[in-house]
Amino acid sequence: MSTIIEPLRGVHDILPAQAAAWRFLEQTTREVFAAYGYEEFRVPIIEQTQLFKRSIGDFTDIVEKEMFSFVDQGEDHITLRPEATAGIARAVISNGMLRTGRLRVWCMGPMFRRERPQAGRYRQFHQIDAEAFGFEGPDIDAEMILLSARLLRRLGLSRIKLHLNSLGTPAARAAYRERLVAYFSTYESQLDEDSRRRLHGNPLRILDSKHPDTQRIVAGAPHLADSLDPESKTHFETLCGHLRAAGIEYHVDQRLVRGLDYYTRTVFEWITDSLGSQSTVCAGGRYDGLVAQLGGAPTPGIGWAMGQERIVMLLEKQGRIVPADGPQVYLIASGERAQRAGLELAERLREARPDLRLQVNMGGGNFKAQFKRADKSGARYAIVLGDDEVARGTVSWKDLRGGQAQQECAIDRVAERIGVLLGNEQANTG
RNA sequence: GUGGACGUAGCUCAGCUGGUAGAGCCCCGGAUUGUGAUUCCGGCCGUCGCGGGUUCGAGUCCCGUCGUCCACCCCA
Numbered sequence: 001m002s003t004i005i006e007p008l009r010g011v012h013d014i015l016p017a018q019a020a021a022w023r024f025l026e027q028t029t030r031e032v033f034a035a036y037g038y039e040e041f042r043v044p045i046i047e048q049t050q051l052f053k054r055s056i057g058d059f060t061d062i063v064e065k066e067m068f069s070f071v072d073q074g075e076d077h078i079t080l081r082p083e084a085t086a087g088i089a090r091a092v093i094s095n096g097m098l099r100t101g102r103l104r105v106w107c108m109g110p111m112f113r114r115e116r117p118q119a120g121r122y123r124q125f126h127q128i129d130a131e132a133f134g135f136e137g138p139d140i141d142a143e144m145i146l147l148s149a150r151l152l153r154r155l156g157l158s159r160i161k162l163h164l165n166s167l168g169t170p171a172a173r174a175a176y177r178e179r180l181v182a183y184f185s186t187y188e189s190q191l192d193e194d195s196r197r198r199l200h201g202n203p204l205r206i207l208d209s210k211h212p213d214t215q216r217i218v219a220g221a222p223h224l225a226d227s228l229d230p231e232s233k234t235h236f237e238t239l240c241g242h243l244r245a246a247g248i249e250y251h252v253d254q255r256l257v258r259g260l261d262y263y264t265r266t267v268f269e270w271i272t273d274s275l276g277s278q279s280t281v282c283a284g285g286r287y288d289g290l291v292a293q294l295g296g297a298p299t300p301g302i303g304w305a306m307g308q309e310r311i312v313m314l315l316e317k318q319g320r321i322v323p324a325d326g327p328q329v330y331l332i333a334s335g336e337r338a339q340r341a342g343l344e345l346a347e348r349l350r351e352a353r354p355d356l357r358l359q360v361n362m363g364g365g366n367f368k369a370q371f372k373r374a375d376k377s378g379a380r381y382a383i384v385l386g387d388d389e390v391a392r393g394t395v396s397w398k399d400l401r402g403g404q405a406q407q408e409c410a411i412d413r414v415a416e417r418i419g420v421l422l423g424n425e426q427a428n429t430g
Numbered sequence: 431g432u433g434g435a436c437g438u439a440g441c442u443c444a445g446c447u448g449g450u451a452g453a454g455c456c457c458c459g460g461a462u463u464g465u466g467a468u469u470c471c472g473g474c475c476g477u478c479g480c481g482g483g484u485u486c487g488a489g490u491c492c493c494g495u496c497g498u499c500c501a502c503c504c505c506a
Contacts, residue, residue: 006496062505113504116432121504269506276501384465
């Protein structure tokens with residue numbers, strides 16, 4: 001007897017029972033992106049380790065200790081992508097896609113971070129990702145946020161709040177960063193360990209430290225808003241105006257700085273109060289310097305990422321019923337002749353109605369057993385084919401959910417019959 | 431990475447102060463003829479996460495380990 005192989009820590013199977021919620025999320029995502037004219041982009045899951053070091057920032061926890069990195073047989077330094085933006089930016093440059101100026105894309109897929117797992121925080125997790133390149137003005141910032149808002153609304157989720165802030169231009173941010181370093185340096189000995197470590201790497205992160213002592217020091221720190229350059233200020237105010245006009249509620253959060261180094265100007269997060277400490281459901285911002293940093297022509301960019309596991313958790317928690325896609329019709333066939341006739345009939349029906357979801361009983365069984373399976377399949381109707389029906393050239397037809405009596409109809413009129421019945425059903429369920 | 435709680439059948443859980451495991455659901459079969467979902471009867475299912483220790487004896491106590499979860503950290 002060999003021992004059972006367990007999954008790796010922090011990775012999960014998505015079981016068929018859960019897949020409906022995922023499919024609903026993914027289908028809705030496709031529709032919403034299409035509604036805004038965004039194109040799907042598929043990029044690799046593995047990239048050169050250097051890509052993430054250069055884009056996300058050497059001093060972020062992600063790069064410092066959370067990446068799944070390895071050297072392969074050919075001495076290549078490879079990393080499983082911990083986020084999507086860097087890979088998309090790289091792909092946009094590699095494929096010369098910026099020559100046409102502007103680009104609005106989205107992608108969806110697994111990401112990897114070697115964190116300590118918790119509900120809503122996994123080592124392999126999935127994100128929906130939106131990116132736009134080549135747009136300088138705040139209109140695209142607004143569109144990005146409106147798009148995410150519409151997606152959340154279309155999913156039927158509520159009680160998710162939008163937090164908003166601006167980090168300024170790279171220059172203003174750099175100046176602010178210096179001011180911040182100067183300020184925190186005078187209190188260096190009083191800072192907590194993590195904050196001290198970040199002081200010269202990513203001092204903005206110190207702002208949202210939860211250490212009480214550090215927080216006291218943070219309270220006296222120079223304000224980001226005061227250091228904003230006039231252009232960034234205007235940019236931010238225009239964005240806020242767009243959001244108000246569109247009826248999107250938001251909360252300006254001075255502490256919101258985001259963890260990744262590449263952000264500039266607009267940053268935002270959608271936050272829920274029903275997921276414990278994994279409260280951010282979607283987050284993003286502008287990264288005007290990233291493309292140039294990765295060797296492309298200087299091009300402004302903005303994007304966001306949404307955590308799919310967290311969304312699915314919210315769908316469950318908020319009791320959203322997602323459309324199932326089990327069979328509509330279950331075909332029962334008993335006896336050798338009936339089985340053969342049943343298989344043939346099923347194929348004919350699928351030919352006639354490509355959208356039909358029809359499950360054929362397999363593995364035999366008496367009528368009782370087959371009806372049990374028909375019931376369990378969730379199908380609305382059962383088509384019954386036994387020796388009697390075969391002899392008569394008919395099928396019996398049973399409504400498993402309604403009170404209608406069982407009927408019989410000619411075998412070559414079944415497709416027509418399905419059209420009538422499921423047509424009605426679709427009208428009823430919208 | 432730090433601190434803490436938990437880990438018993440496929441699922442949800444019970445098992446008092448240590449005496450070699452139970453329920454419900456699920457699944458399978460039956461209640462005369464080719465009919466499910468209800469009811470009744472019967473049946474299957476566990477190295478009590480794993481490893482070590484204490485003990486005559488451990489699911490129950492101790493240690494370690496793995497995993498899940500909570501907070502921190504980080505972040506989607």
